[in-house]
Amino acid sequence: MIAVVDYGVNNLASVVRALAAAGHPATLTADPDVVRHADRVVLPGVGNYGRAAITLRVTGLGDAVREVAAAGKPLLGICLGQQLFFTGSEEAPGAAGLGLLPGRVVRFTTGLHVPHVGWSEVTPTPAGRSHGLTGPVLGDAGAYFYHVHSFHPADVPDECVLGTADYDGPFATIVGRDSIVGTQFHPEKSQDAGIGLMRRFAEWTP
Amino acid sequence: MLARRIIPCLDVADGRVVKGVHFEELRDAGDPVEQAARYDREGADELVFLDIAASYELRSTTLAMVSRVAERLFIPFTVGGGIRSVADAGAALRAGADKVAVNTAAVRDPDLVSRLADAYGTQCVVVAVDVRRQAGRYAVMVTGGREATPLEAIDWIRELENRGAGEILLTSMDRDGTRSGYDLELTRTAADAVDIPIIASGGAGSFAHLADAFEAGAHGVLAASIFHLDQQTIAAARAFLRERGVPVRP
Numbered sequence: 001m002i003a004v005v006d007y008g009v010n011n012l013a014s015v016v017r018a019l020a021a022a023g024h025p026a027t028l029t030a031d032p033d034v035v036r037h038a039d040r041v042v043l044p045g046v047g048n049y050g051r052a053a054i055t056l057r058v059t060g061l062g063d064a065v066r067e068v069a070a071a072g073k074p075l076l077g078i079c080l081g082q083q084l085f086f087t088g089s090e091e092a093p094g095a096a097g098l099g100l101l102p103g104r105v106v107r108f109t110t111g112l113h114v115p116h117v118g119w120s121e122v123t124p125t126p127a128g129r130s131h132g133l134t135g136p137v138l139g140d141a142g143a144y145f146y147h148v149h150s151f152h153p154a155d156v157p158d159e160c161v162l163g164t165a166d167y168d169g170p171f172a173t174i175v176g177r178d179s180i181v182g183t184q185f186h187p188e189k190s191q192d193a194g195i196g197l198m199r200r201f202a203e204w205t206p
Numbered sequence: 207m208l209a210r211r212i213i214p215c216l217d218v219a220d221g222r223v224v225k226g227v228h229f230e231e232l233r234d235a236g237d238p239v240e241q242a243a244r245y246d247r248e249g250a251d252e253l254v255f256l257d258i259a260a261s262y263e264l265r266s267t268t269l270a271m272v273s274r275v276a277e278r279l280f281i282p283f284t285v286g287g288g289i290r291s292v293a294d295a296g297a298a299l300r301a302g303a304d305k306v307a308v309n310t311a312a313v314r315d316p317d318l319v320s321r322l323a324d325a326y327g328t329q330c331v332v333v334a335v336d337v338r339r340q341a342g343r344y345a346v347m348v349t350g351g352r353e354a355t356p357l358e359a360i361d362w363i364r365e366l367e368n369r370g371a372g373e374i375l376l377t378s379m380d381r382d383g384t385r386s387g388y389d390l391e392l393t394r395t396a397a398d399a400v401d402i403p404i405i406a407s408g409g410a411g412s413f414a415h416l417a418d419a420f421e422a423g424a425h426g427v428l429a430a431s432i433f434h435l436d437q438q439t440i441a442a443a444r445a446f447l448r449e450r451g452v453p454v455r456p
Contacts, residue, residue: 013302018280113401115329117372118425119209119251119455144209144455146282148304148329166207189304191249191280 002026002202003038005065007055009045009080011188018188022199032064040202041068044188045080049105049151050092052080062098069100075180076201082175082182083151091151100180103156103172110168115150120165122173122185128162133181133197133204134174138163143193145185147173152184179206209455211251211426212416212443213405214433216241218287219259221271225430227383229258229336229351235434238271243278245433248440250281251455254375254428256307256334257287258350264288269301276302284332284375291318292325299326307375309334310348313355313362316369323370332405333366334375335359337392344392351379359392360399367400374400375428378408385411385431388419397423413438413446420452 004015004026012028019026019042026042027034035041043065045052056062069075077085084097089105097105108114122145124131124138137143147165153172162181163174173184181201187194216223216238223241224232235241238255245253255275257268265288272285285298286307295306306326312319312333322331336347337359344359363374376396378389386409393406403425410416410429419427432438447454 014276014280017277021280113403115327115372116208117329117403118211121207121209148282189280189282191246195280 001038002040002042003035004028004042004044005035005061005081006030007045007052007059007061009047009052011046011186012044014188015042015044015078018195018198019202022195022202024199024202030059030061032060035061035064036067038068038073040074041065041076043075043077043081043084045078045084047080048092049080049083049089050095052084053092053095053097056084056098057096066098066100069180072179072206074201074204074206077180077182078188079149079184079186082184083153085175085180085182086153089151101156101160101175101177101182103153103160103175105151106154107151108167112168115148116167117148118146119144120147120167120185122163122165124163125158125161127159128174131162131176132206133176133200134162137193137197137200145173145183145187145190145193147185149184207453208425209251210420210447210452211405212440212454213252213254213426213428214245214250214440215254215256215407215428215430217256217258217430218271219257221267223434224258225383225434228379229382235430239274239278241434242275245440246279246281249444249455250440252282252284252426253279254284254286254307259287264290264294264297269297272298272301272303286332286334292321295322295326295330299330305330305332305372307332307334309336312366313346313348313357316365319366319369319371323372328370328372331370331372332375333371334377335363335366336377336379337389338379347379360395363396363400367402371402373403373405373425375405375407381409383431384409387411387415388422388424388427390418390422393419393424394422413443416443417447417450417452420447
């Protein structure tokens, strides 16, 4: 069973729909025990880092997600959900993320318009090319995914960066380690490429 | 690099997609849910849904239709028509919209744009600006193009950017439905005036018109007639644009 974690953020229904379109029905749940016992877990999210971090802590959902990661079960973070895999974000200094990935989350420093909104090409890194989930999805050429964000991962060790996009310079847009993968973009809004990524996640053996 | 966007637009009245000329003489162009599914399948970059009969209120029938459309979409989805408040926008987003478009309400209450940006983020806020050339100026029109305002379009667009609009859906009423091409001078002037994306709308009759709008600085092109009525495919448009050197998705 795939659990999609409902922690009061937006954009949950579209994640469940994209998994269904990929041939893998998922359960939307706010129950930490359901998350704990799922075979795979998706942590979606659109919203504010600080509020989301607090919600994960007080509901016990954060601990359940950490247990899923520790058990080596596939865990996918999307946008804010992915950012919460790090220890913290410039969006909410002092708010504690889940600390599952090394690195931090920073605001774009660019003269370009922020947020970065739109379809950007995602290119695999060497680590991403040989990765069981991102390798088949990105191929050698990469693929376009829909991004909407003002913050992005930074200071992530090379082996944990699986894909990059460019917005006045490259930034990590797919990150991961062991059974954990996070995307800065929205696969649920990225049509065939996104549905393909969801399908691969549902079938992936880390 | 950000891909340039091809955006089919569903103008909806009484539960049906319609298409007019200069915002009038509406003719039937199909079922919104079926049209939306078709455009998603064909590879549209986004979809815009405007309830053109609802300048004054966000109706529950519209929200029900928005939910049904959202169920068939795996691309960003903008909903407009009758959104006058943060609460209306929230209802549209809960029904499955990713962005909301405001038009008349923003002219009547410009602070609404700021309130929407504060509540949902600038990326959620699309402001539709309907323009008619009048005595050598770009006049902003409201209530579905029926009413002129004292606003000049380029000044208005600059103000909207400052107030937190995420993008501008810029429609030339003079070109709407004429299929004679976008108003390129309007598009270029607007694109040069602000940093936020300009979506060109009104007048697309051929793929070459789409390319012209991109070359004038548009980040996206809205098109209805060429896709609804001619049954041209998005894939064909994309291939044409790529040939012209426009950076679109493969």
